[in-house]
Amino acid sequence: MKQETRQEEIIRVAAKLFKEKGYSAVTMRDLATAMNIKAASLYNHINSKQDILESIIISIAEKFTVGMTSVLASDATCIEKLKEIIALHVEISSQNIYGMAALNHDWMHLEAQLNHYKKLRSDYENDFKTILIEGVNSGEIIDIKPDVMMFSILTTLRSLYLWIPKKEDVNLKELTNNLNEILIKGVVK
Amino acid sequence: MKQETRQEEIIRVAAKLFKEKGYSAVTMRDLATAMNIKAASLYNHINSKQDILESIIISIAEKFTVGMTSVLASDATCIEKLKEIIALHVEISSQNIYGMAALNHDWMHLEAQLNHYKKLRSDYENDFKTILIEGVNSGEIIDIKPDVMMFSILTTLRSLYLWIPKKEDVNLKELTNNLNEILIKGVVK
DNA sequence: GTCTATATGGCGATAGAC
DNA sequence: GTCTATCGCCATATAGAC
Numbered sequence: 001m002k003q004e005t006r007q008e009e010i011i012r013v014a015a016k017l018f019k020e021k022g023y024s025a026v027t028m029r030d031l032a033t034a035m036n037i038k039a040a041s042l043y044n045h046i047n048s049k050q051d052i053l054e055s056i057i058i059s060i061a062e063k064f065t066v067g068m069t070s071v072l073a074s075d076a077t078c079i080e081k082l083k084e085i086i087a088l089h090v091e092i093s094s095q096n097i098y099g100m101a102a103l104n105h106d107w108m109h110l111e112a113q114l115n116h117y118k119k120l121r122s123d124y125e126n127d128f129k130t131i132l133i134e135g136v137n138s139g140e141i142i143d144i145k146p147d148v149m150m151f152s153i154l155t156t157l158r159s160l161y162l163w164i165p166k167k168e169d170v171n172l173k174e175l176t177n178n179l180n181e182i183l184i185k186g187v188v189k
Numbered sequence: 190m191k192q193e194t195r196q197e198e199i200i201r202v203a204a205k206l207f208k209e210k211g212y213s214a215v216t217m218r219d220l221a222t223a224m225n226i227k228a229a230s231l232y233n234h235i236n237s238k239q240d241i242l243e244s245i246i247i248s249i250a251e252k253f254t255v256g257m258t259s260v261l262a263s264d265a266t267c268i269e270k271l272k273e274i275i276a277l278h279v280e281i282s283s284q285n286i287y288g289m290a291a292l293n294h295d296w297m298h299l300e301a302q303l304n305h306y307k308k309l310r311s312d313y314e315n316d317f318k319t320i321l322i323e324g325v326n327s328g329e330i331i332d333i334k335p336d337v338m339m340f341s342i343l344t345t346l347r348s349l350y351l352w353i354p355k356k357e358d359v360n361l362k363e364l365t366n367n368l369n370e371i372l373i374k375g376v377v378k
Numbered sequence: 379g380t381c382t383a384t385a386t387g388g389c390g391a392t393a394g395a396c
Numbered sequence: 397g398t399c400t401a402t403c404g405c406c407a408t409a410t411a412g413a414c
Contacts, residue, residue, distance in 0.1 A: 021298075025213035027406080027407065038381060040383090041379065043408095139378060140378060142377070144376075148371065151352045152372065181333060183376070184376055186373050187271075187330045187338050188268060226399090232391070232392075237391080
């Protein structure tokens with residue numbers, strides 16, 4: 001395991017603060033206090049507050065892009081691909097609880113990287129929708145507007161970070177199985 | 190139709206700005222510019238920025254509480270109650286698109302009303318979970334952890350505000366029917 | 379690598395003229 | 397009801413000593 005650099009530590013602590021109050025409400029003084037140093041000292045390790053936000057959001061967004069590329073490359077059925085996407089979100093969310101909050105809530109505060117982020121997100125949603133449309137065409141899934149299905153499933157998956165940390169006894173494998181059931185087969189018996 | 194007061198207009202415009210950038214990133218000068226007046230003039234109609242946030246969040250949270258009370262009072266089946274809750278969220282979200290953003294993203298910036306809000310939310314989630322547990326016990330719905338089912342359904346419903354405004358041709362009745370299908374019966378054919 | 383001191387500017391909110 | 401002017405404070409970021 002590589003030793004965490006001071007820069008990485010700052011970004012990790014910043015993500016935690018961003019989850020609690022949001023990017024705009026967290027000051028460099030708050031971050032410095034959490035690091036037990038003075039605000040000016042932060043600037044020996046990072047260039048700006050904005051750079052911290054970029055590091056957090058873009059790195060996670062690119063993980064999702066890589067994951068989706070892998071899902072698309074498989075020749076699995078639509079339902080199997082959906083299960084792979086669910087597993088992808090559980091995996092990334094559980095390993096980036098704090099970063100997922102910034103990705104979901106603070107992406108609009110990106111500056112130089114805003115368009116890059118928006119393209120990654122838009123491409124991801126289009127790929128997701130394409131999988132659903134193929135499932136409708138092949139008769140695997142119900143013929144309801146793909147937009148509504150994608151919205152319903154994806155917002156649940158995007159909110160996982162809100163929920164995973166609350167249950168310390170949560171078993172990620174069991175959570176993934178439960179989500180497979182609920183999101184694909186519904187709750188009715 | 191009652192004429193909108195200047196105070197109500199300020200709160201409505203503020204909610205729209207809060208949706209775009211979040212409470213902390215919106216300044217009283219931004220709000221004044223959107224109202225075509227100077228920042229100081231706002232204070233003839235509102236007491237503080239914090240009061241605006243309280244007005245937006247608490248009024249909507251109380252609408253949900255009233256709606257849930259009505260659902261609990263009916264003697265419908267669990268599945269019917271779930272459908273009533275889905276309809277409640279579509280109704281409130283479509284009529285408070287901007288306010289729902291503040292409710293979801295900026296509740297942590299409440300000060301005096303923070304505990305009041307947290308109690309309303311917690312009670313709502315407990316009522317929701319109770320309905321699901323009754324459904325499991327009666328055999329109406331699958332025997333999966335009620336926490337996971339509630340999380341999955343409720344996060345989709347809480348995110349409706351993100352999605353409703355994007356589709357200008359969206360028919361709310363059709364959206365409600367589609368969500369009933371997807372959230373209760375899943376997407377598999 | 380951290381500190382103190384500081385530059386520069388924006389913040390919420392108030393006072394008082396019109 | 398809106399304005400100009402301003403208060404007191406806090407923001408991000410930099411300079412330079414240690």
